[in-house]
Amino acid sequence: MKKLLSTALSLLLLNAVYAAANFTYTNPVCGTLTASFTNTSSGTNTAYGWDFGDPVTGSNNYAFNATKTTQSHTFSSYGTYNVKLYILNISSQAVDSIEHTIVLAPTPVLFVLPNSFQDYCQNKDTINIFITAANDPAYKYSWTPIPKSYVSSNHNSVEYRFTNTTTFTVTVTDTTTGCTNSLSRTIVFNNCTAPTSQFTFPIPQCGVFNVSFRNTSLAAHHYKWYFGDPNSGINDSLSKNDTSSVNHSFSDTGTFNVSLVVFDSLESKKDSSVKQVRIFKQSLARIYNNDTTQCIGTSTTLTGTGFGTASWSPALGLSTTAGYT
DSSP states (O other): OOOHHHHHHEEEEEEHHHHHOOOOOOOSSSSEEEEEEEEOOOOOSSSSEOOSOGGGGGGGGEEEEEOOOOEEEOSSSSEEEEEEEEEEOSOOEEEEEEEEEEEEOOOOOOOOOOOOOOOOEEETTTTTEEEEEOOOTTTTEEEEEESOOOTTTTOOOEEEESSSOEEEEEEEEEETTOOOEEEEEEEEEEOOOOOOOOEOOOOTTTTEEEEEEEEEOOSEEEEEEESSOOGGGGGGGGEEOOOOOOEEEEEESSEEEEEEEOOTTSSSEEEEEEEEEEEOOOOOEEEEEOOOOOTTTTTOOOEEEEOOOOBOOOOOOOSSSSSSO
16 A cells, blocks of 8 residues: 555656646737736646736735636736746645746827818819827837838828828837837718709699608708798708708798708808799688579579689680689
């Protein structure tokens, strides 16, 4: 029995001798205080211990794993740390260890001036823009696409010549930490053809107050309707981003000047058109005579009422087909 225990202990120690501690990690760690470490140690081992070189975190500075696994640690601040991994035997003694130095650093500050750009007209405008990124002696800059004036990657200010919609990107690398940051901006060129305002509508029937208007404008981006009907309140105007038909219920009878104003995408060009819409009441015709029986060859007077012009039918036997009598 004693010999058997001795042999088992010898095998365990032999395995420990050939154990090799190792781990992988990302370096530098940028923009976060949490780093992950993957245990890639070899050999048959009992346990693993971590020392993150960050005593400010107290007991969290150490970790113990019974198996080979990924371990993370949230450091107390940005900086440089010596992280150690120990292989432990059954007596919790270190039989092998390895130490790596890692850097945790903030993401480099990056901004672009100007920080916003107006839209431009396709095939008309050629824009030369001087663009400046955050300046730091430790920063190295990369511009995509290549600017018009490109002296070296150490320059934070460049000149671009834009003639169509383009997205440019600047990437900054902090040479002291290796951390990077990128920022993109888009210069937009639009079709700025002068718009033409036009619309159609059916002639309203008497007594009909709701009218549908069809937008047939050309080369416009957005639209503003004015119905010339202030008594309709907030419904007297309407903004649209498309040419779909619009309806308006007029508040009363009368003549209304309806206008459509159209704009290009930059509102640098506009056009308008005006048409008159006439709304009439429904004429209510009435004949005052009651139904009666007449002898052939005799006559009677028929009297009607209403507004506007009047006509009678059928014409046979009538003294006139016009007027109210």
